Amino acid sequence: xxIHVDQPVVEVHDxxxxxxxxxxxxxxxxxxxxxxxxxxxxxxGAGKTTLIKAAMDLVVPGSGFVRLFGKSLKExxxxxxxxxxxxxxxxxFPASVYDVILMGTYPSLGLFRYxxxxxxxxxxxxxxxxxxxxxxxxxxxQLSGGQQQRVFLARALTxxxxxxxxxxxxxxxxxxxxxxxxxxxxxxxxxxxxxxxxHHDLQSVAKYFDWTxxxxxxxxxxGPTSQVFTPELVEKTYGGKLDLLTEVAHLLQTEKLPPxxx
Ligand SMILES: Nc1ncnc2c1ncn2[C@@H]1O[C@H](COP(=O)(O)OP(=O)(O)OP(=O)(O)O)[C@@H](O)[C@H]1O
Ligand SMILES: [Mg+2]
Numbered sequence: 001x002x003i004h005v006d007q008p009v010v011e012v013h014d015x016x017x018x019x020x021x022x023x024x025x026x027x028x029x030x031x032x033x034x035x036x037x038x039x040x041x042x043x044x045g046a047g048k049t050t051l052i053k054a055a056m057d058l059v060v061p062g063s064g065f066v067r068l069f070g071k072s073l074k075e076x077x078x079x080x081x082x083x084x085x086x087x088x089x090x091x092x093f094p095a096s097v098y099d100v101i102l103m104g105t106y107p108s109l110g111l112f113r114y115x116x117x118x119x120x121x122x123x124x125x126x127x128x129x130x131x132x133x134x135x136x137x138x139x140x141x142q143l144s145g146g147q148q149q150r151v152f153l154a155r156a157l158t159x160x161x162x163x164x165x166x167x168x169x170x171x172x173x174x175x176x177x178x179x180x181x182x183x184x185x186x187x188x189x190x191x192x193x194x195x196x197x198x199h200h201d202l203q204s205v206a207k208y209f210d211w212t213x214x215x216x217x218x219x220x221x222x223g224p225t226s227q228v229f230t231p232e233l234v235e236k237t238y239g240g241k242l243d244l245l246t247e248v249a250h251l252l253q254t255e256k257l258p259p260x261x262x
Contacts, residue, residue, distance in 0.1 A: 008070075009034040009163055009194045010055065015064035017050050023062070023217070024050050030213065030222035032196065034162075037189045039199040039209035039225075043238050046216045048198045049085060052165045056082045068163060081161035083152045085168050085198075091141050097151055098136045101126055104158035119158075126154035131180055146173035153181060164188065164195045171200065182208060205229055 008031035017025040025047040032038055040048045053059045055066045057073045069076050095103075104126070105119040115123075127133055130150035135143065140151060149169055156164055169185075170178050185195050189210070196213075199205065205212060205225065212229050214220040214237040221228040221237075 007034065008032060009068065010196065011067040011070070012051070012055070013064050013067070015051075015054060015066065016062045017047070017054055017059055018062045019050075025054070025061075025215075026218045028064070028215070028219045030219060032194065032211065032213075032222075034194050035189055035192045036194060036210040037185055037208065038194070038196045038211040038213060039205055040196065040213045040215065041199055041202070041205060041237065042215040042220075046237075048215060049167055051215065052082070052167055052196070052198065055165060056080070076163075078159075079162045081156040081159045081164045083156050083164070083166040083169060086145065086149055086152065086171060091143075091148060093140065095140055096137050097132060097140060097143070098123060098127065100140055100151055101154045101158055104155035122158045122160070123154075126157040129157060129184055130154045145171075146177040149173050150177065150180065153184060157184070162193050164193065166195065167198045168200065169197060202234065 010032040012028050012030050015025055015028040016023060024045075028051065040051065042048050050059060054061055055068065055073070066073070068080055073080065102115055102119065102123040105115055105122055127136060130153050132147065132150055132154065135147060140148065143151065149172070153166075153169060156166070164185075166185075169181055173181065185197070188195050197209075199208070206229055209225050211223065212225045213222045214228065214233055216237050216239070221233045
């Protein structure tokens with residue numbers, strides 16, 4: 001992996017977000033280089049989803065800003081793809097798997113143009129990549145959670161974006177589906193695309209991510225995983241959460257965490 005530190009793809013500057021006068025993100029400041037697979041970790045309610053929403057202009061920051069490719073989201077909208085947290089989406093919407101995936105090509109189609117062969121091929125290719133060919137005509141309401149997650153991913157792929165924000169793409173999927181998804185994400189970064197993923201499973205952080213962003217309302221750390229995913233910073237990120245401290249202890253036992261660098 002080549003990291004181009006001089007040209008950040010994501011720049012979060014002094015970002016503060018407040019819901020009903022309660023600040024949930026405080027003074028967040030970091031940049032991400034292009035071509036990396038980055039994980040955002042932090043406990044429930046830490047502000048991970050809010051951070052992605054701020055990048056997608058879905059929440060208005062109290063102060064600060066997010067720039068993507070050095071520009072505002074408006075200017076680079078077609079190059080940015082957002083996959084929301086699965087449970088926040090209405091899956092009763094009457095549409096087939098293929099319809100939903102094909103819809104991903106709409107921004108590139110422009111107004112009043114129907115999908116042609118190229119777009120249809122793009123959709124079929126994405127369907128294959130996420131191994132959902134057999135479910136092409138199934139209504140999305142009749143899919144399992146893991147299958148819905150893959151529909152989301154396929155739809156994002158047809159958008160042909162350069163930057164992907166994904167909110168917990170591995171939530172509630174089995175090991176085989178997780179493998180399929182991570183393979184697709186790694187392929188994207190091998191083509192120079194940047195993928196930012198909200199993640200919950202600390203066991204796989206070191207294995208999956210080139211870069212890790214650790215938040216707990218404030219930014220605890222952001223950097224190459226080998227440098228920031230240390231026991232001290234993990235503990236600081238999840239501080240006080242008993243179950244997670246147990247998890248940290250387990251990680252230490254199995255030596256999945258890098259040694260401390262003094
Ligand atoms: N629309 C909203 N109005 C008021 N408070 C909100 C709203 N959305 C989120 N919050 C609060 O903001 C905080 C951060 O929420 P956020 O969804 O960003 O957390 P998260 O890190 O994604 O958590 P999880 O791991 O559970 O998905 C939480 O305390 C949440 O209750
Ligand atoms: Mg969330």
